[in-house]
Amino acid sequence: MxxxxxxxxxxxxxxxxxxxxxxxxxxxxxxxESTRERVTAAITQLAYRPHAAARQLRTRRSSTIGVHLDPYTGGISGVLLDRFVHALTERASERGMRILIYSARTAEEEMERLGDLIDGGEIDAVVVTGTFFGDPRTGWLASRDMPFVSFGRPWGGDDVFRSPHTWVDVDGAAGTRTATRYALSAAGPRVGFLGWPSDGGTGDDRERGWRETMNEAGLIAPRFETADGLAIARATMTSIFAEGDTLAELDALVCVSDALAVGAHLAAADAGRRSLPVIGFDNTPVAEALGISSVEQSPELVAAGALDLLMGPTGTVVALRGSDSAPEHILVEPRLIIRPEGPDVS
Structure with a gap:
């Protein structure tokens, strides 16, 4: 050897x-910079990997990044975070870093868990996931001077690009905008939207892309809403389609998630409109299996962006930012995966 x-x-x-x-x-x-580039090139050429334990002794750093993993709740949408964590682990390893996965059911429980990890010197940085309006975790981490980046914007502010912390996110509005434009060109002018109840965050951002595109085209189409979940989306749309001419008046339907898209696809098939174009968001294996077009978030690009923000484009340690350093942000533009007509589900 x-x-x-x-x-x-x-x-x-x-x-x-x-x-x-x-x-x-x-x-x-x-x-x-020139010297750093030469050394980095040599590291790549030789496939050198620092010994994490030895580096911890020298630098008093753990070479470890903590990331929260949501409790398993079933359904088809959790695959996105799984892909993100997998990609983060692979890319961190390439930089000589490790990923420590921890779980917590509430923000308060997570801060308690993080407090133990930080006090024990077990992590150098944190990747926050599942951000929401009024999220207390980001301010708490900042008060502890712990380097972190969030996967998700600080929802609820007037201008999230002026937020006080660093984040990377997917441009949901850009994704549904692309999906709506495609549906208009491929199916017709009556492109509806199936979304979640207003949440002031991800769901509203995705709906905005559809609404702005329809407004720009001077078109009007119905907007429906339901809680997240395949079964409830199917039941909701089955009830709506049974009320009258709603289904006949739709040329296509853009959905806020794949779970809702699959439910709507099955409800349309039940009502005799199996060919109704339905576009989801998340590009899950279930959407692929059913031949449903979907917006691909590219969590691998999000993971790469998170590490770039924490460590720099070629860094091998977490960069410690000064108090006067401006927070940085990365907005990843998703892409539409167009699929032909799927298998018969009737």
Missing amino acids: AKPPTVEDVARVAGVSRQTVSNVLNSPEIVR
Whole structure:
């Protein structure tokens, strides 16, 4: 078995001292950019990976990022966070970092859990998931001077781009805007929307893309709402379709999630309009299996963006920001996955 490369090997290939390599690994901000690039190239060439335990002893850092994993609740939408955590783990490993997954059922319980991890020196940074209006976790982390980035915007403010913390998110409005434009061109002018009750966050953002696109085109189509979940969406749309001419008046339906899209797709099939174009959001395996077009969030790009914000584009340690550093934001634009007519579900 070949001997793994050492710091000395990296230094020799890069033409620098061992200390310079150590500085690039542990304090990259003090190294000139040109030198840092040479060392980074040598690390990549040799596939060198720092020994995490040894680095922890030298730097008093854990080389670990904590990320919250929501409790399992069933359904078809949880796959998005699973993909995000998987991608985050892979990309962090490439930078010599580890991911520590913790669970908590409430924000208060999560802050208590994080307090233990921080006080024990077990994590260098946190990735916050599932942000919501009035989220207390971000302010609490800032008060502890713990580097963090949230997957999700700080909903509820007048201008989220002026938020006091760093975040990465998916542009939901851009996704439904693309979906609505496609439906208008491929199916007709009566493109409805099936969304959640107003939440001041993700659901409203996705609905905005549909509404703005329809307004720009000077078109009017119905908007329906239901709680999240395949069964309840199917029951809701079955009831609506049975009321009269609603189904006949629809050319297509854009949905806030795949769970709602699958429910609407099945309800339309039950009512004799199996060919009604339905577009979901999340691009889950269930949507793929049923041949339902859907907006792909690309959680892998979100994971890469989160690490870039925490560590810099090529960093191997968490960058400690000064109190005067402006927070940074990344908005990932999703893409529409168009699928042909799916299998017969009647």
